[in-house]
Amino acid sequence: MVTMKEIANKAGVSVSTVSLVLNGRDEGRVKSKIADNVRAIATKLGYRSNPLASSLRTGKTHILGFISEEVATTPYAGGMILGAQTAASQFGYMLITVSTDGENSESEEIAALKRYGTDGFLYAKMSNRITHVPSSLAQTPLVLVNATDSLGKVPSVEPDEFQIGYDATTRLVKAGCARIAYVGCLEPMIAQDDRLEGYQAALRDAGLDYDDHLVVNVLNNGPALTAVSDLFDAEHPDGFFCFNDARAWYVYECAARRGLTVGKDISVVGVDNHRVFAETLEPTLTTVELPHFEMGYWAVAKLVSIIEGRSMDDVSRPATTAPLPPIDAPIPAKIHCTLIEKTSVK
Structure with a gap:
């Protein structure tokens, strides 16, 4: 087992310096060039810290708790x-x-x-x-994931819901659509309100009038299919922005019944990049991918920065579909989601 003393001998520094670097307490105490050299030597020698010894010495266990309300059962x-x-591993x-599954x-x-x-x-x-x-x-x-506290004081991360609506609608505008419908969600949600606002803003910026007859908010199953069917017959949209990929299925079904080709x-744009719909619908659905990996990664990075009192500016970030916001982003940190081009838009 490689020890700090061996690393210190190789680096030509004291054991205390090695300890500061490997325990993440070197900022402002050890020159960056020396710290980088210590880390490089530790990696080369295969150094692994002893979590138990570290927790006894620092009072920190290096354990993070992920509390989820039904999250672990969602797709x-x-x-x-x-x-x-x-x-966390990084x-x-x-x-x-x-x-x-409840307060208790x-x-x-x-x-x-x-x-x-x-x-x-x-949380x-x-x-x-x-x-x-x-x-x-x-x-x-504490850091909230896919949520914002009612007082706006706890660090949190969430999708940029307004931008989702704006980007999806703008894509339809660029495809030449002039009567763009929004198939929304009947439940009261941040995502519903903000995506609708983004849809309205994109229409306005494109010089198109907002028409509430082109908006239908639905739940699911038969009533949802009927509502979308009525929208087809009454308003004849040529583009559809759907609250999620599941609601895009109703559009596909109604189009098929009328001999229309998506x-x-x-043209149709969904939200989620849900694997089931992505692998089932034909033509494949152009959709805005929700940043679940990115939210999880950013939340842990933010939490570690709070625990350790560090900026995380020197941390290498993984390649992600959506860009990660800065660690010091305002509350809530918003992630600009990526539109995944497939074949459902003209």
Whole structure:
């Protein structure tokens, strides 16, 4: 097992200097050139820190808790947890994930994680929403994922919902669509309100009038299909921006019943890049991909910066579909989602 003393001998520095560098406490204490050399030697020799010894010495366990409300059972949880796990591993932390189904379960899980000496928490929601932070997390390092606290004080990260609506609608405008419909969500959600605003702004910037007859908000199944069918017959849209990929299916179905070809007669843009719809719909659906990996990664990076009191400016970031916002972004940090071009737009 490689020791700090061996690294110190190779680098020509003291053991205390090596300790500062490898424990992430070198900023302002050790010259950057020396710190980089110590890290390079440690990597070359295959140095691995002892988490137990480190926790006894620093009072930090390097354990992060990921509290999710139904997130672990949704189709997108894998990306969010993978992003969080990728960042945790990069920064030398262990991630413990728990899924809750109510206030009692949530309180129990938080208490259990605290008994492990968790250094900080990620608090995630199934869909972007305003949330009330549990009082048991009020005095601990915390970052919200896909949510914003009601007071706007807790660091958080979420998709830029307005930009989703704007970019999707603008893509349809560039395809030559003049009667662009919005198939939205009937549930009260941040995503619904902001995507609708983005849709309206894109129409306005393109010199097109907003017509509320071209907007239909639906839930699912039969009533949703009927509402979209009525929209086809009454308004004859040539472009459709859909709240999500699932709602785009109703557009495909209605088009097929009328002998219309998606990608030729009408254009459709969804949101999610849901794997099932991406592999099922033909022609393939142009869609805005939600940044689940990016949200998970950014949240852990932000949490570590709070725990360790560091800027993270020197951290190398992974290649991502959507660009990551800066760690010091205003609350909430918003991620500009990427539009994935496929074949459903003319």
